[in-house]
Amino acid sequence: MGKITFIEHDxxxxxxxxxxxxxxxxxxxxxxxxxxDGDCGGECACGTCHMIVADEWFGKTGSIGDAEEQMLSMTxxxxxxxxxxxxxxxxxxMDGLTVHLPExxx
Amino acid sequence: MTTQxxxxxxxxxxxxxxxxxxxxxxxxxxxxxxxxxxxALVSAKKKIFGxxxxxxxFVEAPVPDINTLAIEDVDVSNPFLYRQGQWGAYFKRLRDxxxxxxxxxxxxxxxxxxTRYDDILFVDKNHELFSSEPIIVLGNTPEGLPMEMxxxxxxxxxxxxxxxxxxxxAPRNLKEMEGLIRERTGEVLDSLPLGTPFxxxxxxxxxxxxxxxxxxxxxxxxxxxxxxxxxxRFAGTAETAGGEFTDDSELFDCAADMARxxxxxxxxxxxxxxxxxAPSFDLVSLLQQGEDTKDMINRPxxxxxxxxxxxxxxxxxxxxxxxxxxxxxxxxxxxxxxLKANPQLIPNxxxxxxxxxxxxxxxxxxxxxxxxxxxxxxxxxxxxVMWYASGNRDERKFENPDQFIIDxxxxxxxxxxxxxxxxxxxxxxxxxxxxxxxEELLKRFDDIEVVGEPExxxxxxxxxxxELMVKLTPKQQ
Ligand code: HEM
Ligand code: FES
Numbered sequence: 001m002g003k004i005t006f007i008e009h010d011x012x013x014x015x016x017x018x019x020x021x022x023x024x025x026x027x028x029x030x031x032x033x034x035x036x037d038g039d040c041g042g043e044c045a046c047g048t049c050h051m052i053v054a055d056e057w058f059g060k061t062g063s064i065g066d067a068e069e070q071m072l073s074m075t076x077x078x079x080x081x082x083x084x085x086x087x088x089x090x091x092x093x094m095d096g097l098t099v100h101l102p103e104x105x106x
Numbered sequence: 107m108t109t110q111x112x113x114x115x116x117x118x119x120x121x122x123x124x125x126x127x128x129x130x131x132x133x134x135x136x137x138x139x140x141x142x143x144x145x146a147l148v149s150a151k152k153k154i155f156g157x158x159x160x161x162x163x164f165v166e167a168p169v170p171d172i173n174t175l176a177i178e179d180v181d182v183s184n185p186f187l188y189r190q191g192q193w194g195a196y197f198k199r200l201r202d203x204x205x206x207x208x209x210x211x212x213x214x215x216x217x218x219x220x221t222r223y224d225d226i227l228f229v230d231k232n233h234e235l236f237s238s239e240p241i242i243v244l245g246n247t248p249e250g251l252p253m254e255m256x257x258x259x260x261x262x263x264x265x266x267x268x269x270x271x272x273x274x275x276a277p278r279n280l281k282e283m284e285g286l287i288r289e290r291t292g293e294v295l296d297s298l299p300l301g302t303p304f305x306x307x308x309x310x311x312x313x314x315x316x317x318x319x320x321x322x323x324x325x326x327x328x329x330x331x332x333x334x335x336x337x338x339r340f341a342g343t344a345e346t347a348g349g350e351f352t353d354d355s356e357l358f359d360c361a362a363d364m365a366r367x368x369x370x371x372x373x374x375x376x377x378x379x380x381x382x383x384a385p386s387f388d389l390v391s392l393l394q395q396g397e398d399t400k401d402m403i404n405r406p407x408x409x410x411x412x413x414x415x416x417x418x419x420x421x422x423x424x425x426x427x428x429x430x431x432x433x434x435x436x437x438x439x440x441x442x443x444x445l446k447a448n449p450q451l452i453p454n455x456x457x458x459x460x461x462x463x464x465x466x467x468x469x470x471x472x473x474x475x476x477x478x479x480x481x482x483x484x485x486x487x488x489x490x491v492m493w494y495a496s497g498n499r500d501e502r503k504f505e506n507p508d509q510f511i512i513d514x515x516x517x518x519x520x521x522x523x524x525x526x527x528x529x530x531x532x533x534x535x536x537x538x539x540x541x542x543x544x545e546e547l548l549k550r551f552d553d554i555e556v557v558g559e560p561e562x563x564x565x566x567x568x569x570x571x572x573e574l575m576v577k578l579t580p581k582q583q
C-alpha cells in the first residue's frame with residue numbers, strides 16, 4: 001500500500017492509494033481520475049493513458065519499451081518524462097509518486 | 107510467382123517510376139496535367155496489355171442463407187451483405203466456428219478473415235508482423251494512381267508523415283475550431299423542414315461533414331460539395347471495396363480536379379501568408395509551416411495522398427455515424443427516452459453510436475512472415491482482413507453486443523477506430539462533431555422519427571446509408 005498523486009492540467013489533485021503491481025493507468029481509472037481514457041484497456045495500443053511523471057520520479061518508473069516509444073512519439077503533447085500509464089507497473093518504491101496529466105489525450 | 111502477382115508487381119514498379127517522374131515534373135508542369143497524363147498512360151497500357159484482372163462490376167443477387175453454406179464457402183467480401191442485413195449472421199458463424207478463416211475464391215482473390223475482438227487487436231497492434239502496404243482495403247489499388255497515404259505505409263515513414271499533419275486534428279486545435287463547427291451545425295439544423303419527411307443523409311449528414319472538412323482544410327466554402335463528390339467516388343470503387351463505380355477514367359478526372367483545387371489553395375495560402383496575413387490553423391497552413399512538409403507541393407503524390415486521406419477518412423465515417431445514431435435511437439426508443447431525460451449521456455452515447463455503426467467494416471494487412479493463429483498458419487504474403495464490424499459485436503468482449511445502450515460501461519473499448527500506430531487520427535474530431543450535433547439537436551427537437559426503411563450502400567468496406575427518411579417534431583416552447 002502507498003500513495004500516488006495525479007495532478008490534472010488545471011492543478012486539481014487526486015491522491016490515490018495503490019497496491020504494488022497495478023499499473024498507473026488502472027489506478028487512475030479505478031479512482032475515476034478524469035482525463036485518462038485507457039481505451040485499449042492497457043494494451044499499449046491507443047495512447048489515451050498519457051501521463052507526465054514528475055522529474056524526480058521519472059527514473060523510478062522503469063524503462064520505455066519499443067511499442068510504448070512508438071506510440072508516445074505520435075502523442076502531440078509528449079514531454080521529456082512522458083509515459084503511457086498502462087506500461088508503468090507500480091512497485092513499493094513508487095510510494096509518494098506524482099504524475100501530471102496532459103490537457104488532452106489524442 | 108503466379109502470372110497475376112507478377113503483373114501486379116510489374117505495375118507496382120511502373121508506378122514507382124511514374125511517381126518519380128511526377129515529382130521531377132512538379133516544378134514545371136501543373137499537377138493536374140500530370141494526373142491526366144497518367145490517365146492517358148494507363149488507358150494506353152490497358153489497350154496494349156489488357157486490363158489487370160479484377161472483380162469487375164457487382165450485380166446484386168440475394169445473399170445465400172448462412173446456414174446453407176459449408177464453412178469454406180462463406181465469403182464476407184460480398185458487398186451486399188450489409189445492405190441485405192445478413193452480415194451479423196455471417197460474422198457470428200465465423201467468430202464461433204472459424205475465427206481465423208480462409209476464403210480462397212472471392213472476386214478479390216484469397217484472403218484471411220479475423221473476426222474476434224482479441225484477435226483483431228493482436229493483428230492491429232503487431233504492425234511488424236502485418237504490413238499496411240500497399241493498401242488497407244480488401245481489393246487492389248486503382249491501377250496507375252499511386253497516391254501516397256500514410257494510412258497505407260509502414261513505420262518509420264508512416265510515423266514521420268502522420269506527425270507532420272496530425273496537429274491539424276489534435277485536441278488543442280479542435281478547441282479553436284469548436285465554436286465554428288457549432289455555429290455551422292446550428293445553421294444547418296435551423297434550416298431543416300419541420301413536420302414533413304426529408305432525406306437526412308444529404309441534408310444533414312453529408313452537408314455537415316462537407317462543412318467540417320471545408321473548415322479543416324480552409325477549402326473555398328462555396329466549392330465544398332466537391333469534397334463530398336471526390337470522397338464518394340474514391341470510396342465507391344468496385345475494385346477496392348465492391349462499390350458501385352467501375353469506370354476508372356472518371357477516378358482520374360476526380361484526382362486531376364482535386365490536384366488543381368489543392369494546388370490553387372496551396373499557392374493562395376502562401377501568397378496570403380507572404381502578404382502578412384496571420385497563419386491560420388487549417389491543414390494546408392500547418393503543412394506550410396512544418397520543416398518536413400513545407401515543400402510538399404513538390405511531391406504531388408504525397409501531397410494529394412495526404413489531403414485525399416483526410417477527405418476520405420473524414421467523410422463516410424462521420425457522415426454514417428450521423429445517420430446511424432438517428433436510426434439506432436429509433437430502433438431502441440427506450441434509449442431515446444433515456445437520452446432526453448439525461449443529455450449528460452451524450453459523450454458516452456457518441457462512442458456507442460460509433461461502436462454500433464462501425465462505419466468502416468475492415469482494414470486489411472499483409473503478413474510479413476508466417477504467423478500461427480488459432481492453429482492456422484497465415485503464410486508470409488497472405489492478405490489478412492480485420493473485421494472491425496465483427497469485433498464490435500463479439501459477445502466474448504461486449505455484453506449484449508447487438509443492443510444499442512447509450513450508457514454502456516466499457517464502450518470506449520470499441521474497435522471502430524482501430525488500435526496501434528494507425529489508430530484513427532481523426533477520432534477526436536469525429537467525437538467532437540457528433541457531440542455537437544446531438545447537443546444542438548436536443549436543443550431544437552423533441553423527436554426525430556425515422557419514416558421508412560433506410561437504403562444502405564453497396565460496399566464491403568463502408569457501412570453507410572444513402573437514404574434515411576425522417577420527420578422532425580420541434581421542441582415545445
Ligand atoms: C466515426 C468516425 C471515424 C471512424 C470510425 C474512423 C475509422 C478509422 C479506422 C478504422 C482507421 C484505421 C485504424 C487502423 O488501421 O488501426 C482510421 C485511420 C485514419 N483516420 Fe479515421 N475514422 C473516423 C473519422 C475520421 C476523421 C474525421 C478523420 C479526419 C478528418 C479521419 C482520418 C483518419 C486518418 C488520417 C487515418 C490514418 C491514421 C494512420 O494511419 O496513422 N478519420 N480511421
Ligand atoms: S491504455 Fe491504451 S495505451 Fe495505455
